[in-house]
Amino acid sequence: MRKSLKPANFFFSIVMSAAALLVTLTTHARDLEITTYIGQMSSSDLISNQDNGIDLAVDGANNYGLAIAWQDSPKGQGQILFNTVSHNFISTSDLQEHSFDVTYLHFSGVAQFKQRYYVTTVSLGVGGTYFDTDNKEEIYPSLTVAFGTRYELSKTFAIVTELRGYASYIEEDNQLFCEGSTCHALLEKSMWLEGSISVGFAVKF
Numbered sequence: 745m746r747k748s749l750k751p752a753n754f755f756f757s758i759v760m761s762a763a764a765l766l767v768t769l770t771t772h773a774r775d776l777e778i779t780t781y782i783g784q785m786s787s788s789d790l791i792s793n794q795d796n797g798i799d800l801a802v803d804g805a806n807n808y809g810l811a812i813a814w815q816d817s818p819k820g821q822g823q824i825l826f827n828t829v830s831h832n833f834i835s836t837s838d839l840q841e842h843s844f845d846v847t848y849l850h851f852s853g854v855a856q857f858k859q860r861y862y863v864t865t866v867s868l869g870v871g872g873t874y875f876d877t878d879n880k881e882e883i884y885p886s887l888t889v890a891f892g893t894r895y896e897l898s899k900t901f902a903i904v905t906e907l908r909g910y911a912s913y914i915e916e917d918n919q920l921f922c923e924g925s926t927c928h929a930l931l932e933k934s935m936w937l938e939g940s941i942s943v944g945f946a947v948k949f
Contacts, residue, residue: 777949778811778947779809779947781943783809785805785806785807787938788933789802790833791930792835792837793929801833803831808829809825809826811824812824819856821854822851825848825851827940829846829940842877844875847874850870851869852888854867856894863893863894863896864891865892865906867890867892868887869887871885872884873912875920879923882920884912884913884936891907893905893906899948902948905941906941908940908942909938910938910939911935912935914935914936
């Protein structure tokens with residue numbers, strides 16, 4: 745069982761503060777929109793701390809997201825995006841499967857390019873990445889970029905598709921997967937990369 749550490753409480757506080765701030769800022773905003781997402785996410789490989797640093801494959805997994813956006817201009821939105829995924833890998837140190845969760849929270853700007861029957865979107869955001877492993881919890885800064893489409897079913901509902909990438913800066917001497925002197929895995933570089941393909945359903949108020 746994973747321990748409840750301070751980063752988890754800190755990240756929860758950030759989420760709650762962002763939600764409260766969003767409610768305050770968007771009280772008079774036009775076209776407040778909530779979108780739920782589900783998709784498939786793939787990530788960088790880890791490396792073993794043994795056997796000359798062989799690659800440890802991280803499985804692809806379902807990601808789940810929630811976005812709250814408001815119409816900032818006729819061709820653009822402001823957006824707060826929350827996305828989470830749980831990955832698994834097999835450690836060469838004990839030949840056991842280990843899991844870890846990655847949660848993203850970003851503030852993004854979304855540009856909208858309207859076509860005849862749909863809208864193409866491009867977004868760029870900054871925020872944080874929360875890692876929760878069997879041994880440690882950490883928060884790192886990150887960026888996200890996405891390309892997507894919106895198929896307007898009505899003035900209120902839309903189907904959203906999205907191709908999104910994440911890049912998180914990780915300190916090189918991190919101990920995310922280490923317990924004492926035993927490290928089940930290491931991050932090969934100081935940048936953690938993930939990509940997802942998602943579909944969502946948007947409701948506009």
